[in-house]
Amino acid sequence: DSGVTQTPKHLITATGQRVTLRCSPRSGDLSVYWYQQSLDQGLQFLIQYYNGEERAKGNILERFSAQQFPDLHSELNLSSLELGDSALYFCASSPRGGTTYEQYFGPGTRLTVT
């Protein structure tokens, strides 16, 4: 158990709909990262927040948005969903400072768009 939690574990929805994925980082971690992993693909970095502020942006579509709240949990909002958005969405957190900078991953949310 990495200490990072994600809800829900599974989500099935229809095209055109909007969903929200939630992530709670490890206690004390200030950075949250979101990744998308399509079937048998690598991880695509979407976006990163640090202590409530957007810090880095990757290949995130305009239909997607995220935020990090004062209690440090983060939400990823996906709207106008398309079939191609079906994927495993990971959240990861990393500590501030420290000497190793590794990420700790949550179990992921599997999104299926029908």
Added chain:
Amino acid sequence: AQTVTQSQPEMSVQEAETVTLSCTYDTSESDYYLFWYKQPPSRQMILVIRQEAYKQQNATENRFSVNFQKAAKSFSLKISDSQLGDAAMYFCAYRSPAGTYKYIFGTGTRLKVLA
């Protein structure tokens, strides 16, 4: 921009044997961090090993070790005494130095362990 390349989509190893997974990266930075992550069928991402670029000594974690060649920008993972539980996707990852915070992952190598 930094890139990470894993040129072996799939590898196989006999149980108890040794296997090496390759990873190369491209960067103009001098100080960075490298990682290997394992993704078993459960899809959970698990950190296997880390390497700081400023350290010349190769990292080792039990049966897992790396061969870090900074000049060649190569970061291979060696798994000794392979076990059935080692079967998974392995991802190489690069992290920029503090301040940019971006992680870049390779496309992964699927490792099969044969009994």
